[in-house]
Every structure is written in structure tokens, then in C-alpha cells.
Amino acid sequence: MEALDDSKIVELYLGRSEAAICRTSEKYGNRLRSLSYGIVGDRQTAEECENDTYMEAWNAIPPHEPRGYLYAFLARITRHISLNCCRNRSRLKRSAFLCELSAEMEQCIPAPDDVESRMDDMALSQAINGFLSSLSEEKRNLFLRRYWYLDSIACIAGRFAISESKVKTTLFRCRSQLREYLEKEGYTI
Amino acid sequence: MRGNELLDKMELVDAAYVEAADAEPMDVKTKKKRAAWLKWGAAAACVSLLAFGGMMTNRKDDSTRISLGGTLREYKNTNITASELAIEWPWEYKTVSEQYTTLILKGEEFYVGRAIGASWIGDILGSYDVAGYDTYTGQEHHMTAEVYRIAGISEDNIVAVKLDGGFFVFRHNGYAPPADFGEVLDDYTLEQTLPLEQFTVCEGYEEKDHFRLDDDAYIWEVLSTCRSAAFIKDDSWSENGRSLSFTATSEALGVYNAVFRVTEDGYIWTNIFDYAYIFKIGREAAEKIFSYAAENGTESEQEPYMFSLAGTLTEITEEYILVDDAILCADEKEAMTFKIYLDDIRISRHIEFEGITVGDVVIVSFTGSIDEEAGNVVKGACSLSRGFLSEDGISVPE
Numbered sequence: 001m002e003a004l005d006d007s008k009i010v011e012l013y014l015g016r017s018e019a020a021i022c023r024t025s026e027k028y029g030n031r032l033r034s035l036s037y038g039i040v041g042d043r044q045t046a047e048e049c050e051n052d053t054y055m056e057a058w059n060a061i062p063p064h065e066p067r068g069y070l071y072a073f074l075a076r077i078t079r080h081i082s083l084n085c086c087r088n089r090s091r092l093k094r095s096a097f098l099c100e101l102s103a104e105m106e107q108c109i110p111a112p113d114d115v116e117s118r119m120d121d122m123a124l125s126q127a128i129n130g131f132l133s134s135l136s137e138e139k140r141n142l143f144l145r146r147y148w149y150l151d152s153i154a155c156i157a158g159r160f161a162i163s164e165s166k167v168k169t170t171l172f173r174c175r176s177q178l179r180e181y182l183e184k185e186g187y188t189i
Numbered sequence: 190m191r192g193n194e195l196l197d198k199m200e201l202v203d204a205a206y207v208e209a210a211d212a213e214p215m216d217v218k219t220k221k222k223r224a225a226w227l228k229w230g231a232a233a234a235c236v237s238l239l240a241f242g243g244m245m246t247n248r249k250d251d252s253t254r255i256s257l258g259g260t261l262r263e264y265k266n267t268n269i270t271a272s273e274l275a276i277e278w279p280w281e282y283k284t285v286s287e288q289y290t291t292l293i294l295k296g297e298e299f300y301v302g303r304a305i306g307a308s309w310i311g312d313i314l315g316s317y318d319v320a321g322y323d324t325y326t327g328q329e330h331h332m333t334a335e336v337y338r339i340a341g342i343s344e345d346n347i348v349a350v351k352l353d354g355g356f357f358v359f360r361h362n363g364y365a366p367p368a369d370f371g372e373v374l375d376d377y378t379l380e381q382t383l384p385l386e387q388f389t390v391c392e393g394y395e396e397k398d399h400f401r402l403d404d405d406a407y408i409w410e411v412l413s414t415c416r417s418a419a420f421i422k423d424d425s426w427s428e429n430g431r432s433l434s435f436t437a438t439s440e441a442l443g444v445y446n447a448v449f450r451v452t453e454d455g456y457i458w459t460n461i462f463d464y465a466y467i468f469k470i471g472r473e474a475a476e477k478i479f480s481y482a483a484e485n486g487t488e489s490e491q492e493p494y495m496f497s498l499a500g501t502l503t504e505i506t507e508e509y510i511l512v513d514d515a516i517l518c519a520d521e522k523e524a525m526t527f528k529i530y531l532d533d534i535r536i537s538r539h540i541e542f543e544g545i546t547v548g549d550v551v552i553v554s555f556t557g558s559i560d561e562e563a564g565n566v567v568k569g570a571c572s573l574s575r576g577f578l579s580e581d582g583i584s585v586p587e
Contacts, residue, residue: 105196148200
């Protein structure tokens with residue numbers, strides 16, 4: 001069966017038709033499950049996260065109407081749920097991986113401290129997206145594979161057909177650039 | 190804010206960027222074609238003990254005769270497989286070209302390639318910063334190195350950098366496809382830098398026969414008439430009909446066993462520029478090249494990507510290691526002991542850092558030959574891996 005257009009799927013949500021979840025699952029189930037699996041590292045938990053994503057999407061549409069960015073909208077939910085799940089369930093043994101990623105992210109913060117973000121999400125979004133727009137397409141995608149999709153270095157190297165050492169070097173530079181960007185633009189996060 | 194919070198806040202990234210990062214960019218697809226081929230090449234190296242193309246002969250008594258860089262061996266029928274190994278070496282165990290990998294020249298990033306002989310080196314362009322990254326400590330290293338033109342090649346594309354007394358090719362890191370084939374001929378002087386000496390006749394992806402050409406001048410003469418051949422951007426391009434797949438090894442271009450393929454229906458497909466480039470040269474030019482190749486090609490054996498030998502590590506000295514292949518021999522009395530010198534860090538680091546020791550089964554990759562007169566010295570050894578004997582033979586763990 002051919003996958004429905006995103007806008008039609010969103011219409012189904014807006015019309016409160018349960019077929020919306022079915023169609024979403026048909027079209028994006030694999031990608032969402034695989035995104036979650038990359039974070040939680042456990043198939044059963046990834047399936048739970050996928051199902052929770054549909055539930056969240058059901059509750060969030062409306063008011064949201066992500067006609068032009070349905071996958072990104074769902075993926076953001078999956079990422080959020082999976083990260084929380086990972087932190088809440090110590091049995092997943094993914095804390096070391098998250099610590100590693102967090103430590104890398106901390107290198108992007110000009111003056112890391114324990115105070116919760118001083119910027120509201122809109123300003124922070126502007127800062128992060130402003131930085132991303134300054135990167136070349138390949139670097140941006142590579143950065144996002146690591147810190148949005150939380151891919152391993154080996155996985156990124158395979159995806160971009162480059163060496164692991166190049167991935168690490170590029171990420172290192174991107175982190176330094178983000179820190180410099182935030183400093184230069186006067187963002188205090 | 191701490192790192193974990195910023196990691197969470199990455200969810201604020203624009204949906205378009207998130208979508209884009211999940212799609213496979215076009216240039217990466219083309220790059221993967223190259224990677225896939227190289228992987229195939231690496232895989233070929235791994236199984237080369239058994240499958241040296243035309244060099245392998247099955248024997249009646251279930252043994253196989255193979256050639257290790259020209260040295261004939263008769264081995265038991267074993268499947269020898271190995272996976273690609275990706276060891277990230279500590280800084281001090283890297284060769285200088287593994288340490289300093291990036292050059293910024295006129296604002297453009299160049300990435301390190303293979304070593305290049307001094308005969309290719311042209312004018313000096315100046316001294317520039319080369320950088321490397323130590324993934325173990327997170328430290329970035331810099332040094333100033335002399336950068337040179339390579340004879341016949343535009344410095345916008347490829348330059349040579351002097352590192353630790355030797356020269357290394359650094360290639361421009363971006364995807365900048367030419368408008369037509371003429372641009373490539375001008376920028377790289379391919380008729381001088383890319384010898385077309387060895388080719389394989391292919392039907393689709395299937396390799397048929399292997400040939401050698403003593404003189405490629407006519408082919409370049411034909412190709413020089415194809416200057417206006419348009420660059421074709423087609424990531425779904427695949428091999429269908431017949432083609433001649435030339436082995437593209439060029440010191441000046443920094444490529445080793447890449448592919449320069451001429452198809453019967455009039456295209457050139459090559460991965461020598463890192464990305465897959467396709468040019469439409471037309472049927473007429475292709476026919477001329479096919480005819481010339483058919484008339485002048487002499488049958489030859491397949492060139493392996495790299496030679497490999499395997500056996501038990503029997504001795505480690507300060508200067509060399511000895512590897513005995515008795516475990517593979519159809520007749521153990523015919524066993525040979527190979528000597529591999531440790532003066533190359535690409536070999537010695539496996540002993541010092543990886544802890545490969547006497548008694549281990551090892552696989553040695555090499556690009557040269559075996560000097561039997563000098564005591565079975567393996568020339569051009571460039572990698573050593575620990576192998577494990579299994580029912581099917583030796584395998585290398587990932």
C-alpha cells in the first residue's frame with residue numbers, strides 16, 4: 001500500500017481518526033523505532049518509545065499541525081521520550097553513552113555551570129539554528145547525526161563514507177565553533 | 190547549563206535540518222560508491238590467500254595452489270576471511286601522515302592521501318599549517334609544513350606536503366565536480382598522471398577477463414577528443430552492459446587501485462576523485478577504446494588489491510618477526526617462514542600496542558613481493574592483524 005501524504009496523515013489526526021496512528025506507523029514506524037533503538041539500545045524499549053510517540057503525537061495534533069515536517073515532529077518526540085527513558089531505566093546501561101555525549105556537548109558551552117538554561121527555548125533555538133546555518137551541509141548533517149540522532153562515531157563514519165578519525169576531528173571542530181559562535185553572538189546559556 | 194541539558198535542547202533544531210540529516214546527501218551516495226568499492230577491495234585482500242583470481246588453481250587432492258606476491262604456495266582448502274579493522278591508534282603509534290591529516294590552503298580544506306615520490310614534486314607553494322587530532326586526549330596538533338605543487342596537477346585540487354622528510358598527497362576535500370571531461374584533463378593532466386595499463390572486461394558488475402596494455406597512448410588520444418564530454422550527475426547510475434574497468438593507480442593523484450571505467454554505451458565512470466564522476470564520451474569514442482583494447486590487450490592475471498599471508502607468529506626480535514605458514518600447508522613439510530621487519534610503525538604498533546605475541550595466528554598484508562633469496566623477507570608489509578583459526582580457516586575478529 002502506498003504511504004499517505006504527510007498532510008493527509010495530519011488531517012486524520014485533526015479529524016481524530018485512529019487511522020492516523022496506523023498510517024503514521026506504516027510510513028514512519030521503522031525510522032522512529034530505529035531512532036529510538038539507537039538511543040536506548042534495546043528493541044523492546046524502542047518499540048515502547050515508538051508507541052509512546054504515537055500517543056504523544058495524538059495529544060499534540062492539534063494544536064500542532066506539522067503538515068510539512070511530520071517526520072521531524074515525530075522524531076523529536078521519539079528522541080525526547082527515548083532520552084528520558086534511557087535516564088530513567090538504569091537497566092538499559094546506556095548511561096555511559098549519554099555521559100559521553102553530554103561531555104562532548106559541554107565543550108560547546110562557553111561557561112558551563114549548574115544553573116538551568118538562562119535562555120528561553122526560542123532564543124536558544126535561534127542560537128543553535130543560527131550556528132547550524134553557518135556550517136557546510138556535510139558538517140551540519142554530521143553534527144546532527146551525532147547530537148540529534150545520537151549516532152555512534154562508527155555509524156557516522158559508515159554513513160558518510162569517511163574515516164572515524166575524520167568524524168572525530170570534524171565533530172571536535174564543530175564543537176569548538178559552536179562555543180565560539182555562542183561567545184561571539186553573546187548568548188549566555 | 191550543563192552538557193546533558195544542551196543535549197536535550199538539541200531538539201530545538203529546525204525540522205528541515207533534522208530531515209536533511211536523516212536523508213542521504215547526494216554527494217555522500219556517490220562517495221559511498223567509492224567506499225563500497227574500496228571495501229570490496231579490502232575484502233578481496235582478506236580472501237586473497239584463497240582467491241587470487243587467475244593465480245589460484247584447485248588441485249585434485251583438495252588443496253589449492255596460490256601465489257603470495259609471486260611466491261607459490263600449496264594450501265589446504267580453507268576459507269580465509271577477515272573483516273575490515275578500524276583501530277584508532279594513539280598519537281604516538283600513528284605514522285606522520287596519520288597524525289597530520291588536514292591542510293588549510295587558501296581557505297580550502299585538503300585531506301591527506303598516499304605517499305608520493307619526489308619526482309612528481311614541483312614548485313613550492315609555501316609553508317602552511319597542517320593539523321591533526323589526537324582522539325585519545327582530545328588535543329589538536331599543529332605543525333608547519335612545506336606545500337608543493339604536483340607536476341601537471343592544479344594546486345586547487347591536489348598538492349604535496351612534506352612531512353617528516355617524505356612527501357604526501359593532500360587532496361581537496363570538497364565536492365566540486367567539473368563541467369566536462371576537458372576540465373579534468375586540464376586540471377589533472379590525466380594522460381600523464383593516470384596510466385591505464387591493466388583492465389578487466391566486465392558484464393555489468395561481473396568481472397570476466399583480465400588484460401594488460403603495454404601502451405595507453407591511443408586511449409588518451411581518443412579521450413583527448415572527448416573534452417566536451419559532459420559531466421553527468423546521476424547517483425542511480427549502475428553498470429548494465431559491457432565495460433572495460435581500468436585499474437586506476439596513480440602516485441600523482443594519490444589513488445591506489447581505484448577504477449576508471451569505459452562503458453560500451455559511451456560513458457566514463459571513475460572514483461579517482463573520491464566522488465563518483467560520470468562523463469558521457471559517446472559510443473563512437475567508447476567503440477574505439479574497446480577495439481584498441483581488444484586488439485592490444487594481452488591476457489593477464491587479476492591484480493589483487495593487496496597480498497596477504499597468514500600463519501603462526503613464531504618469533505619476535507627487536508628488528509623483525511617471523512611468521513610460519515605450516516598451519517595452512519597441504520603438506521606441513523613444505524612450510525615457509527616469512528620475515529617481516531619492524532622498522533615500519535604500521536607493523537610494529539601491532540606488537541607494541543595491540544599486544545600480538547608469539548603463538549598468535551596473524552595475517553600480514555603487503556603490497557610488494559617476497560624476497561626468497563633474502564630469507565623470505567616480505568616487502569611492503571603494511572598491516573598485521575591477529576587472526577583466529579576456525580573450522581573454515583582463519584578469520585580476523587572485528
